[in-house]
Amino acid sequence: MTGQTGTGVPPSSGSLPTEELPPLRLGTRRSALAMAQSGMVAEAVAAATGRRVELVEITTYGDTSREALAQIGGTGVFVSALRDALLAGTIDLAVHSLKDLPTAAPEGLVLAAVPLREDPRDALVARDGLTLAELLEKGDPLHPARIGTGSPRRMAQLHAWASASGLAVETVAIRGNVDTRIGYVRSGELDGVILAAAGLNRLGRLAEATEVIDTDVMLPAPGQGALAIECSAANPELAAALAVLDDAPTRAAVTAERALLAALEAGCSAPVGALATTQADELALRAVVGTVDGATVVQMSTTGDDAPDELGRGLAARLLAAGAAGLMGERAK
Template sequence: MTPPPAHGAAAELPPLRLGTRRSALAMAQSGMIADAVSRLTGRQVELVEITTFGDVSREALAQIGGTGVFVSALRDALLAGTIDFAVHSLKDLPTAAPEGLVLAAVPLREDPRDALVARDGLTLPELLEKGAHTRPARIGTGSPRRMAQLNAYARSQGLPVETVAIRGNVDTRIGYVRSGELDGVLLAAAGLNRLGRLGEATQILDAELMLPAPGQGALAVECAAGNTELAQALSGLDDAPTRAAVTAERALLAALEAGCSAPVGALALPRRVESDEIELRALVGTVDGATVVQMSATGHDAADELGRGLAARMLAAGAAGLMGERAK
């Protein structure tokens, strides 16, 4: 990245250190934020690559805990002062506020929807229909949320599907399709777009078919709470509608007492242009898709109140049983 020339006091300051995971997607996301911060502050920004537990573990996210496995090492570095700020995929953040850190900015959200990369350029309905005549379509994902909704959709259409648990970066996952091992994989559209690979998607899945993870498509910029000058500067990246939307989604997730590996989908969108009214849609389901609780709520209330209120209705309607221990 090439920041603008620094002048005056900014030219005398050392580069800001931005902590990032090592994956191609994390580096691309962090590079975007680094460029934006350089333009805001006039200071250079250097990327500091940090390996997280989620990056080195080969176990399924649900088995290693899901929540925080891509975040803890970055937060430790922030608290230790070895980096100045960090960029996370917001859907990876635990809902509990960390002591000593502040969410300084939630930049403008990318497309929050999921994408299908399938063989022969097929859409999901086409893939399932063709599979019904031969063998069930084999579709890979590491997300219980995607599995739950994919299985529920296949059941609603009376078509077979086989969901396959996978891990790995975008290249690895798409490689399963290119090699013929899988018929398709489900990925976040935002990640594909940030890597310049959205053209490889054969279908962007509407939220009516598959609700995204809470916070999907959004980034989180964190720094030490005590570094008020940096926090103020980073706040220039904040997008108020995006922050309101993800606040509602994450408040619902917290009220359900669910982690990022739980089968929970949620999406908040403005109800009308130039209005503070938000519509929040959410889903909790079993991974096999046999049972789903799906509801929505609309309001002008504070975003966190909207999320908590919808979660309470869903728990009362049976989501508590689907969440198992998480809902107790």
């Protein structure tokens, strides 16, 4: 989606006419999902700035490597190339899935906006239109349902839930785009796969999900369902223009979730789930840490009107005191 049309907002006094301004170059990964969500952001940026927006496709290491994310150091593998392009000035802004962003703030860049969050939950695409419970109930310890996911977080919670329900499940590590993953179910190789509901919805494919999984069963990754718009700190005018796309409740929620992740010193591929929601005037934060096999999990929650980052760090401290550090297979490098 190149050359997004601006909204015709008249230029301020003394500025160049909108049509004489060069287009803003928005960096994005090449995947269908990344292109879809970046296209949505491009339209919003064009409306906010009155300038055309061009998508610039950038290949990241995470796109080209076929290894499991935990093996290639999941943290940052989908964003480093985009950030390098921002710092080099070859693009003006970049769109990321917020859950892929390392928690450490990058020097020279600013998180200009976190737009309104999509549904943060995970979704199941299963054979025969089955729900998660129905799928597992049809299996047995010798022939359990085979569910694909590349996420240790999903594996940990799926195994823990199955065990607590007296059911058996086999998790299969997979990677690939949405078509590839759903293809494992269509071909009969797997009984189901778990994907982010937000990604399916942005692709117009949420109807293919047989169940959107309740957060009492599976907490999402910190930041899941949210997007991040980054630009150079050397361009404060652009940062200010992009700030109108920021959604304050979403930013507060993901700030709490990412503060917890940072305090746990866990990478984005660690078996850590977290979700913050606004309740009245308070923020409620739930989190889970577990072993990938689901044998041991620690789950806690908190509410308060503290600053979101303080709320996240406080809950992380409680999780660590309860032994969470020993459960995480992926620690920040």
